[in-house]
Structure formats: C-alpha cells, structure tokens
Amino acid sequence: MLAVENVTFAYVEGSPVLSGIDFSASKGEVVAIVGRNGAGKSTLLRLLNGLYQPAEGRVVVDGLSTSDTPVHELAQHIGTVFQAPEQQIFNATIRGEIAFGPKQQGLSGEALDKRIAEVLQRIGLPDSGDEHPLDIDASARRLVAVGSVLAMQPPILLLDEPQRGLDKAAMQRLETIIAEEKARGTLVLLVCHDMDFVARRADRVLALARGVLSADKLTAEFFTDTALTEAAGVETPDVLSLSLDLGLPPCLTPTAFTQAYMTRRVGGT
Numbered sequence: 001m002l003a004v005e006n007v008t009f010a011y012v013e014g015s016p017v018l019s020g021i022d023f024s025a026s027k028g029e030v031v032a033i034v035g036r037n038g039a040g041k042s043t044l045l046r047l048l049n050g051l052y053q054p055a056e057g058r059v060v061v062d063g064l065s066t067s068d069t070p071v072h073e074l075a076q077h078i079g080t081v082f083q084a085p086e087q088q089i090f091n092a093t094i095r096g097e098i099a100f101g102p103k104q105q106g107l108s109g110e111a112l113d114k115r116i117a118e119v120l121q122r123i124g125l126p127d128s129g130d131e132h133p134l135d136i137d138a139s140a141r142r143l144v145a146v147g148s149v150l151a152m153q154p155p156i157l158l159l160d161e162p163q164r165g166l167d168k169a170a171m172q173r174l175e176t177i178i179a180e181e182k183a184r185g186t187l188v189l190l191v192c193h194d195m196d197f198v199a200r201r202a203d204r205v206l207a208l209a210r211g212v213l214s215a216d217k218l219t220a221e222f223f224t225d226t227a228l229t230e231a232a233g234v235e236t237p238d239v240l241s242l243s244l245d246l247g248l249p250p251c252l253t254p255t256a257f258t259q260a261y262m263t264r265r266v267g268g269t
C-alpha cells in the first residue's frame with residue numbers, strides 16, 4: 001500500500017536531511033515515526049504525500065508514484081493532518097469544514113449529510129455542526145481538523161503530532177479514531193514525540209536518526225531494545241519501565257500492565 005524505495009532528500013544540495021530511506025507498510029497497520037527534533041520526521045511525511053519529491057529513490061502510494069501524480073490526486077489516497085492543523089481550518093462552520101473534502105470528491109445530498117453526521121459523531125461534536133470552529137475549545141478544534149481529513153476516507157492517513165496539546169477526552173477520541181481506522185483497513189502513519197502514546201497505539205516503529213532509518217521494528221521489540229531507543233533519542237514508555245522494574249513481562253499499555261500484575265498476584269509471586 002505504501003512503498004518508500006531508497007529515498008534521499010536535501011533542502012540544500014549536498015546536505016541530505018534523509019538518506020537511503022527504505023520501507024513499506026500495509027493496510028491496517030499503525031506505524032509511528034519517531035526521532036529527535038530535526039531528525040527529518042515531518043520531511044518524510046511531506047515526501048509521502050507528494051509535497052516534496054525525493055532527490056533519489058521513489059515513493060509509491062496506493063500504486064501511484066508521487067513523482068508523476070499531482071498532489072491533489074494523491075490527496076484522495078493519502079490524507080494529511082499537519083502539525084497545528086487548526087491553522088488549516090478556513091470554513092465558517094464545523095459542518096462546512098468537514099464537508100469541504102467530500103464535496104470535492106463529488107459527494108452531495110443525503111450521502112454527504114450522512115458522511116458529515118458520521119464524522120461529527122466520531123469527533124464528539126454530533127450537535128455542533130452549525131457552530132463556528134473558533135467558538136469551540138482548542139482540543140475540539142484540533143479534532144475538527146482531523147475530522148475534515150477523515151471525511152474523505154483516505155486509505156492512508158498521515159498524522160503529524162496529532163496528540164500534542166489535546167485534553168484527556170480529546171486524546172481518548174483520537175485514540176478511538178486511530179483504532180477504528182486500523183479496523184477498517186486504513187494505513188495510519190503518525191509522527192509522535194509521546195512514547196506512551198506510541199506504545200499504546202502503534203503496531204510498528206520507524207526511528208530516524210541522523211537522516212537514516214535507525215530502526216524498523218514491532219513496537220515491543222523497539223522499546224525493549226535500549227540500543228535502539230538511545231540511538232533514536234526517545235524515552236522508554238512509563239508503563240514499560242514500571243513493568244520491567246517490577247519484574248513483570250514487558251507491558252506497553254496500562255491494560256496489559258494490570259493483567260500482568262493481577263496474574264502475578266493470583267499466582268502468588
């Protein structure tokens with residue numbers, strides 16, 4: 001569904017920001033892209049959605065090479081929620097914001113109304129369609145921006161720091177949305193600095209360090225290998241540290257931790 005083949009990219013000729021990036025990803029995967037500030041994560045997202053073109057190598061999205069497919073056509077296959085996506089909002093109502101993409105796709109009438117209602121429900125604003133996006137709180141506004149991309153039902157979803165600054169309720173909504181997208185077969189790629197979020201939600205981790213892919217691992221394998229987390233400059237998720245400190249099997253989610261802890265208590269150890 002997504003193939004990145006030996007991609008190199010430079011903003012300034014001779015100083016590559018990314019080199020030899022090579023990976024593929026499939027339907028229904030949730031892939032986190034992690035690494036230090038300036039590692040090239042956002043640049044990689046822009047290579048995936050065709051805003052940037054590789055200097056070398058190739059990116060193939062849903063069967064289409066980004067080098068010979070216009071960005072607006074790629075957008076039907078790969079939806080992007082950029083950092084601070086509330087700045088992308090430009091409609092006077094939440095409904096208008098959500099409707100914009102599907103209308104461009106030719107949806108109208110009842111089908112459009114149904115699509116809007118479904119998205120409003122998923123972002124937790126079922127009765128707020130007529131409100132101005134600036135009249136709701138910042139977390140809800142962020143979810144409106146996510147909803148405006150979801151409304152186009154792209155088979156690949158790119159999320160750049162989607163969790164940043166969300167309150168607890170909005171964070172839970174976002175996590176539910178990611179789980180629902182995974183269940184419906186969407187490939188979700190997310191850039192994220194919150195390792196607890198990555199541990200809870202990602203199936204797989206791609207780490208960038210000094211412009212190269214320093215790891216491409218299942219989430220549990222990545223976080224239990226300190227050489228990999230140190231190379232990427234990321235923290236070990238709290239729940240994993242706690243489980244290891246207590247001598248439990250490595251746990252990536254609070255639910256897994258509770259189960260492991262209770263199993264040990266019942267076992268009397």
Ligand SMILES: Nc1ncnc2c1ncn2[C@@H]1O[C@H](COP(=O)(O)OP(=O)(O)OP(=O)(O)O)[C@@H](O)[C@H]1O
Nearest residue numbers: 011012017035036037038039040041042043044191
């Ligand atoms: N438009 C640009 N022109 C020149 N250099 C840039 C540009 N955008 C980013 N860079 C540089 O490219 C490198 C990678 O930046 P990028 O934003 O992709 O990193 P990142 O991993 O997303 O960082 P962060 O976690 O801070 O968002 C950095 O050294 C950055 O300064």
